[in-house]
Amino acid sequence: MRLREYVIYRILLAFVVIFFVITIVFFISHVIPSNPAALWAGAHPTPEEIERAKEELHLNDPLIVQFYYYLGGLLHGDLGISIRTHHPVAQDIASAFTATMELIIVAEIFAIVIGIALGVYSAVRKDSWIDNLARLFAISGVSLPAFWFGMVLQLLFFKRLGWLPLSGRVDTIVMLNHPLHVITGFYILDSLITGNWVVFKNALWHIILPALTLAMYPVGLITRQVRSMMIEVLQENYIRTARAYGMPNRMIYLKYALKNAISPALIVVGLSLAYTLVGAFLVEIIFNWPGLGRYATYAILSMDYPAIIGVVIIAASAYVFINLAVDLIQMYIDPRIKV
């Protein structure tokens, strides 16, 4: 079957891309002048301790041999030991990654829902005041920095109104009183599955502000894309056909036009997912979200290179596979792009 071959081909290609990413990141992070052995050995190490640390970390071997060791470990899912925390990097990243993914997914849901609604509405009511307002909103979403927007939201919803919590993923006290049985690592999903409504509500309340902040950029992108695609599609002949057969506007807009407009917008969704991954680094710091971004920031600040490489590999893989997924979804929506 040609479709299956194509998918397999794309997946193999994805691994090639990721391999190159690993290579580049590995070598770059190893040419940065730093002394990981001293870090590894702990506070105030003696020269002997540093020497022993160098042995343990294979730092005396040529770089290419170190790369060989690293790849060997990677095949077993071993991303090395974090120099800062002395935990396996894979373990650290696993919990941080699910936290970030949860944030990104919720943000992207916000972005898609708000973006499509605004985009369709401003296309249908082109040049009305709502269209202009949506344009302003979209432009600010794309151009205002996330840290500014996040802080404004915090000021408004936490300080002024007191409706939503300031930061964090869940309140510690809530977690202590209602321990969550972690299954997937996504708190909202886990609490929903186990019926832990207290944690569910708490986690949901916590995620709204960071997710909204993160969603601002993709909302802008998606709104503009959906709007321009919708305007184009509404001038198509098949829309005229639908009108000529007395189809109600609602059905024309939401069924016949939207499906045509959404397919190009999907590319933007995929791209914006990658941007949110980057944006998450900032937003996680602002909202103290225990995710990949926060983890990476600490890793970079302490030159913890196994952790840095680990984060980059995970982020790059996520990026590559998100793009692959977008391509496949697009193929599913538009029957004309059947390989």
Place this chain on the structure above:
Amino acid sequence: MNVLLSIEDLYLNFTTFWGTAYVLNGINLQIYEDEVFGLVGETGCGKSVTSMSILKLLPSNAHLSGKIIFEGRNLLELSENDMKKIRGKKISMIFQDPMSSLNPLFKIKTQMVDVMKLHHNISKDEALKMARELLEAVKLPDPQRVLESYPHQLSGGMRQRVMIALALSFNPSLLIADEPTTALDVTIQKQILELILELKEKYHFSVLLITHDLGVVAETCDRVGVMYAGNMVEIADVEELFENPLHPYTQGLLSAIPDPRYKKPLKPLRGNVPSLLNPPPGCRFHPRCDYMKPICEKEKPELIEYSKNHYVACHLYGGKRNE
């Protein structure tokens, strides 16, 4: 014969960035029950917008005035909701480009069933059954496969048949066919035209056939209207028009048809189609006319019945019948 649709003094303007375009300049025409009326003219003369005006499918910068009487009601005065009950149900339309007239992302099945459920109060299965019968009526082999297909999986001719099937779903009294065969190759063209005529005999509807192909007109139409730059310049029975064209523009059109029997050079009309933003005063054809008189620059000629059932709008024929 009873009049089915009557267009009286239809004016249409478009407000554009460059100014107002006077697209229709007082159109008059009648379509009788059970006839094929052909509307011919060059690209941009207003044939298509005339048909779009009937269904009121024009963009929001269009301003219509005049009357379009259908079944005793002036369509121009109907609300959008009332128009929705006429579109597709009483007046159906098929379009020039069957490639782009069907939505590329939905199966034929979905598109047909959705239309059928709009006006008929039926279940999905009944609608599917009806769709299959209609596809059989338009002589599509293997209707089941067609229903399951996306438009891009069908040929141009098949798509136009699907459009015709869709047009027939409510037994309309008027079928507007806007250049239905222009995008198709010649053999398919003939099949589609024959199909339309055959279905017309079977279901008894009138056809408003819009085309720029005089050959198509000669083969299919009962009566013809010739349009030039937003004016109706001549209306006649088809034989009469071809044998005895009155308007200089019609004469020009007919002498521009190549005839392979005689190797005489074609006689093209001189000049260009006028801009509708700034149309010539009086008769809009006068800058290109070989028989121009001083009055042509000042007064717009009225459409008069010159001989029986032969109408013409030209100062050459005065305002009276036979001199």
